[in-house]
Amino acid sequence: MLLPEPYQVSPLTQARISDLTCPARSDILSFYKETLDGESDSYIHARARLTGKAVADTLYEVMGEVIATTERIRAHFGEGRMRDAWDRYEAGYIWFHTGNPRYRLHELVDTEYMPEY
Numbered sequence: 001m002l003l004p005e006p007y008q009v010s011p012l013t014q015a016r017i018s019d020l021t022c023p024a025r026s027d028i029l030s031f032y033k034e035t036l037d038g039e040s041d042s043y044i045h046a047r048a049r050l051t052g053k054a055v056a057d058t059l060y061e062v063m064g065e066v067i068a069t070t071e072r073i074r075a076h077f078g079e080g081r082m083r084d085a086w087d088r089y090e091a092g093y094i095w096f097h098t099g100n101p102r103y104r105l106h107e108l109v110d111t112e113y114m115p116e117y
Contacts, residue, residue, distance in 0.1 A: 024062050029097040033104045
């Protein structure tokens with residue numbers, strides 16, 4: 001969704017709001033922990049049930065959608081300060097999830113060089 005013309009004052013406000021707030025990023029990063037905890041009420045599981053697809057296939061489908069969203073955002077910002085800020089935001093978002101013991105991603109990703117919480 002693009003904002004109405006009076007509100008299109010910067011590259012950030014012109015971006016698709018749904019892209020910038022893409023909640024599926026969190027669903028992907030939480031999936032491992034939720035699966036190990038036996039949870040089946042996550043977005044990924046619910047979508048798999050709704051579409052009749054396997055959970056793994058649904059996870060990969062959502063991952064593809066998030067990658068496509070990220071590519072749209074990066075292309076929208078082009079090169080420069082906005083793109084740099086977005087890239088730093090994404091890196092911090094991933095760092096937070098991989099470094100936070102709650103998500104258990106340290107079991108999958110080598111976090112030897114990441115600061116501990």
